[in-house]
Amino acid sequence: MITGTSLPFFCYRVDDWNDKKQSLLDILPQEEEKYLEPDKSLYTDYYENNKSKFLPEYANFFFDLIKSDLILFALNNGRKYEDLKISNMWWQSSFKTQRHSVHNHGGTGWSCVFYVNFNPKIHLPTKFYTHYSDPWTGTSSEWFPPNIQEGDFIIFPSYLNHESLPNQSDIKRTIISFNILGNNGITRLQLKD
Numbered sequence: 001m002i003t004g005t006s007l008p009f010f011c012y013r014v015d016d017w018n019d020k021k022q023s024l025l026d027i028l029p030q031e032e033e034k035y036l037e038p039d040k041s042l043y044t045d046y047y048e049n050n051k052s053k054f055l056p057e058y059a060n061f062f063f064d065l066i067k068s069d070l071i072l073f074a075l076n077n078g079r080k081y082e083d084l085k086i087s088n089m090w091w092q093s094s095f096k097t098q099r100h101s102v103h104n105h106g107g108t109g110w111s112c113v114f115y116v117n118f119n120p121k122i123h124l125p126t127k128f129y130t131h132y133s134d135p136w137t138g139t140s141s142e143w144f145p146p147n148i149q150e151g152d153f154i155i156f157p158s159y160l161n162h163e164s165l166p167n168q169s170d171i172k173r174t175i176i177s178f179n180i181l182g183n184n185g186i187t188r189l190q191l192k193d
Contacts, residue, residue: 007130007156007157007160008077008156008157009145009154009155009156010073010076010154010155010156011145011148011152011153011154011155012066012069012072012073012152012153012154012155013149013151013152014065014066014069014151014152014153017149017150017151018151020065020151021116021150021151023061024058024061024062024065024116025116025117025174027057027058027061028058028091028116028174028176029043029045029056029091031043031093031095031172035048040098041094041098041099041100041101042092042093042094042098042099042100042164043092043093043094043098044090044091044092044093045090045091045092046088046090046092049088049089049090050088050090055086055088055089056089056090056091058091058176059086059089062089062114062176063086063191066114066153067081067191069153070084070191073155081191081192082191082192084180084191085180085181085191086178086179086180086191087109087179087180087181088178088179089176089177089178089179090176090177090178091116091174091175091176091177092164092174092175092177093117093172093173093174093175094164094166094167094172094173094174095167095170095172095173096167096168096169096170097166097167097168098166098167099163099164099165099166099167100163100164101163102129102161102162102163103161103162103163104158104159104160104161104162105158105159105179106158106159106179107158107159108158108159108181109157109158109179109180109181110155110156110157110158110179110180110181111155111156111157111158111160111177111178111179111180112153112154112155112156112177112178112179112180113126113153113154113175113176113177114152114153114175114176114177115148115149115150115151115152115153115174115175116150116174116175116176117150117171117172117173117174118148118149118150118152118173118174118175119150119169119171120147120148120149122168122169122171123167123169123171123173124144124164124165125144125145125148125154126144126145126154126162126163126164127142127143127144127162127163127164127165128142128143128144128145128156128160128161128162129141129142129160129161129162130142130160131159131160131161140161155180158179
């Protein structure tokens, strides 16, 4: 019998995050009414950015911030940094009780979550569900990436179902997410060295 499976999953930490955090926060959108989801579940610029042929204004600053880690990700996967094509990108924030329910980002490519405002004492990281069910119970395995801190980002297969559970605190939780060769196949940015 073959037991267990492994899924490709990567976690990186930005060096000197505390020195860089405020510069990123200064250029991210503010939590305005226009960014509030109709069901009031979270604030995001996803829909605005998805309609555009371009990535958001904060994209270049952000990709400069994580470039060394993306180079490492590409090398670990037998690719070059220049092979990474970004299909879309967005920011989201959640306050008390706000969440992002279970979803995935399509059948091909990689998805990424960068933790901008995140306190592991009061916030939970992204919750993942395996894409297969236990043959006895019909349920899927669920898990959280371990030891997530602010300034970390995770890269995972786009097909993995995941969610952001309700924020149980009064402290804002903020992430930036993007897809590499995502589900819509439209390249908005090809990274260059």
